[in-house]
Amino acid sequence: MAKVRGAIKVDVEKCKGCGLCVVACPTSVIALSRDVNSKGYNYAYMEVPEACTGCANCGLVCPDSVIDVYRVKAGVEA
Amino acid sequence: MVEVKDIIKEENLVYTKSKILTDKVFHYCPGCSHGVVHKLIAEVIEEMDIQDKTIAISPVGCSVLAYNYLAVDWQEAAHGRAPALATAVSRLMPDKYVFAYQGDGDLASIGTAEIIHACNRGENIVIIFINNGIYGMTGGQMAPTTLEGMPTSTSPYGRDVKLAGHPLKITDLIAQLPGTEYVTRQAVHTPAAVRKCKKAILKAFQNVGKKNGTQFIEVVSTCNSGWKLSPVKANEWMVENMFPVYPLGDLKG
Numbered sequence A: 001m002a003k004v005r006g007a008i009k010v011d012v013e014k015c016k017g018c019g020l021c022v023v024a025c026p027t028s029v030i031a032l033s034r035d036v037n038s039k040g041y042n043y044a045y046m047e048v049p050e051a052c053t054g055c056a057n058c059g060l061v062c063p064d065s066v067i068d069v070y071r072v073k074a075g076v077e078a
Numbered sequence B: 001m002v003e004v005k006d007i008i009k010e011e012n013l014v015y016t017k018s019k020i021l022t023d024k025v026f027h028y029c030p031g032c033s034h035g036v037v038h039k040l041i042a043e044v045i046e047e048m049d050i051q052d053k054t055i056a057i058s059p060v061g062c063s064v065l066a067y068n069y070l071a072v073d074w075q076e077a078a079h080g081r082a083p084a085l086a087t088a089v090s091r092l093m094p095d096k097y098v099f100a101y102q103g104d105g106d107l108a109s110i111g112t113a114e115i116i117h118a119c120n121r122g123e124n125i126v127i128i129f130i131n132n133g134i135y136g137m138t139g140g141q142m143a144p145t146t147l148e149g150m151p152t153s154t155s156p157y158g159r160d161v162k163l164a165g166h167p168l169k170i171t172d173l174i175a176q177l178p179g180t181e182y183v184t185r186q187a188v189h190t191p192a193a194v195r196k197c198k199k200a201i202l203k204a205f206q207n208v209g210k211k212n213g214t215q216f217i218e219v220v221s222t223c224n225s226g227w228k229l230s231p232v233k234a235n236e237w238m239v240e241n242m243f244p245v246y247p248l249g250d251l252k253g
Helices: A020-024 A057-061 B033-048 B062-068 B082-092 B104-110 B112-121 B170-175 B191-208 B231-245
Strands: A002-010 A030-036 A042-046 A067-076 B013-015 B054-058 B073-076 B097-103 B126-131 B180-187 B214-220 B249-252
Touching: A002 A042, A020 A030, A020 A057, A020 B231, A057 A067, A057 B191, B033 B062, B033 B097, B033 B126, B033 B191, B054 B062, B054 B082, B062 B073, B062 B097, B082 B097, B082 B112, B097 B104, B097 B191, B104 B112, B104 B126, B104 B170, B112 B126, B112 B170, B112 B214, B126 B170, B126 B191, B170 B180, B170 B214, B170 B249, B180 B191, B191 B214, B214 B231
Parallel strands: B054 B073, B054 B097, B097 B126, B126 B214, B180 B214
Antiparallel strands: A002 A067, A030 A042, A067 B013, B180 B249
């Protein structure tokens, strides 16, 4: 079965670290970083990138529209 | 194994910020529902390709600066008077898509007369009503929509209905007016709710073209700063306390 892989790109400087994407992610990919951006917010990042399916739930709930979602069909895997 | 850098390519992009949204960073607090609703309106305008035909009315409240964020034509109304201004704009330019964006302090308190009469006249406009149960911008004071027993900065022991009256279900009132065509209550706390809310906004904007009456969308929202909760906790609080009083779903149309 073709496996779907995804990835997100977070606009780190615009992320306000609200954490809504963290709870919206069905595969628990996203976490808030220990590092902060220039405004002092702990921005979102992919903690477990291999689990991402590119469902775009995080992008949908993001109030600041800082998440871009990418998705590929990764082909047949054993 | 596919590497992340191989996935993040232009041709694999499935979700990104709408082009109607400007590059300005929202001044809203982290986790504020305003951002999601702005985004949904932008996506609907982009999908319908009506950017040059949309005129928006911004209110007084947190969303007073909304004209900075959506690249459409805007008018700024006096407090509560957005439906009156929207009436004028839509009557002068009947082929435009006119929407007013209002909060609960603006719409359900100072602007009650304007909204009731605009809806009763059946003006050909869309009203987006953000209901978070308090006055968010000025520091979380009690609003007409504040729940019974809900603590706010002007009712620290909770709203006393004997003193301050009951929560005003303005959307239920508006649904009874013959001038309205589509009245619905939505939320944006989960991905599923966001998708549903977008459908409702899309339906409202499409209905504007038919000129059958006013479209009214209430979005039950959070104000995590005003409620003194984290964004995630505020969503949970909303589900637990706001939804029993303001149940989601279509009221009309």
